Amino acid sequence: MKKHTGLFVILSACLAVGLVITLLSLMQPKYPKAQSTHIPTVFIHGYNGNERTFGGMINRFQSQFDWASNTQTLRVDTDGTVNAVGTFDKDSLNPLINVTFASNKENLKTQAGYIKNIMTYLAEENHIKKVNFVTHSMGGSALTVFIALNHQNAELPQLNKLVYLGVPLAANDYTNKVKSQEKATAKMSQLMAENLPKSTALLIVAGYTSQAVGGDGSVSLESALLAEEIFKKSPIQTQIIKGEAGLHSLLHENSTVDCRIGQFLWSVPQTKLKN
Incomplete structure (x- = not known):
C-alpha cells in the first residue's frame, strides 16, 4: 500500500510540474518571426561608447525576440588592429556583430579609418559581401565619413541597409x-x-x-533629420521618438525602435513589443 501511495505522489508531482511548465509557456509573449536574410548586421557605438551600448539590443534581438544571432564581437585597438571574439557563422539567423573601439573618443576621420579596418576584416576574414549597419550618435557620423572617403573601394562589402539612431549630421561635424x-x-x-x-x-x-530641448538632449532634431537631405537619393524612412523615451542614451533601449529595426532589416511584421 505504501509503495502505491509513493508512486501516486511521484506521478502527481510530475503532473503538477508539467502543468506549471505548460502554463508558463503559454504565458510567454509570442513575437512575430523575422525573415532570414543571412546578411550580417554590424553595430557601431558612438563617442565614449562601449560593448554595452548595443549589448541590450543585441540580446533582445537574439534571446527575447528570436530575430537574429549574436555571433561575434570585433574590438579595434588604438593602432587600428581588429581582434575578434567569437566565430562568425554565416549560416546563423541574421548574424549580429558588435564593434567596440578601444579609443572611443577619436575624431570622425580616425573613426572612419577604424570602420574601414572593420570592413576590410569582414571581407578578408569573414568573406562577407554585403552588410547592414546599426549606429548610434557619432558612430553614424563616422560611418558617413567612411562612405564619403571609400566609395571607390570595390573590395569592401556592399552597404545594404543603414540604421542611424540619434546621429548628428550637422555639416560642421x-x-x-x-x-x-x-x-x-x-x-x-x-x-x-x-x-x-x-x-x-x-x-x-x-x-x-x-x-524646449529641441532634440534628444545631445543631438538636435534638425541635425538628425539632415539625413533626409544628405541621403535624399536613397530609400529613406524616418522615426521620431517623442517624450522621455527620446533621450539620446535611451534610443537603443526602446521597444518602438526595436520594432522599427526588426521591420526594416528583417521584414518582421508590425507589432507592439515590450522590452
Whole structure:
C-alpha cells in the first residue's frame, strides 16, 4: 500500500510540474518571426561608447525576440588592429556583430579609418559581401565619413541597409573648410548622392524630448533629420521618438525602435513589443 501511495505522489508531482511548465509557456509573449536574410548586421557605438551600448539590443534581438544571432564581437585597438571574439557563422539567423573601439573618443576621420579596418576584416576574414549597419550618435557620423572617403573601394562589402539612431549630421561635424552650413550640407549631399549605392536603404531615428530641448538632449532634431537631405537619393524612412523615451542614451533601449529595426532589416511584421 505504501509503495502505491509513493508512486501516486511521484506521478502527481510530475503532473503538477508539467502543468506549471505548460502554463508558463503559454504565458510567454509570442513575437512575430523575422525573415532570414543571412546578411550580417554590424553595430557601431558612438563617442565614449562601449560593448554595452548595443549589448541590450543585441540580446533582445537574439534571446527575447528570436530575430537574429549574436555571433561575434570585433574590438579595434588604438593602432587600428581588429581582434575578434567569437566565430562568425554565416549560416546563423541574421548574424549580429558588435564593434567596440578601444579609443572611443577619436575624431570622425580616425573613426572612419577604424570602420574601414572593420570592413576590410569582414571581407578578408569573414568573406562577407554585403552588410547592414546599426549606429548610434557619432558612430553614424563616422560611418558617413567612411562612405564619403571609400566609395571607390570595390573590395569592401556592399552597404545594404543603414540604421542611424540619434546621429548628428550637422555639416560642421564633417568639415571646417566650408564655413557656410548650407554649402557644407550641399557638399555632403553631393558626396552621398555620388557614392552611396542607390539600393542602400536608410532608417533614421531621432529623439525629441520636448520643444524646449529641441532634440534628444545631445543631438538636435534638425541635425538628425539632415539625413533626409544628405541621403535624399536613397530609400529613406524616418522615426521620431517623442517624450522621455527620446533621450539620446535611451534610443537603443526602446521597444518602438526595436520594432522599427526588426521591420526594416528583417521584414518582421508590425507589432507592439515590450522590452
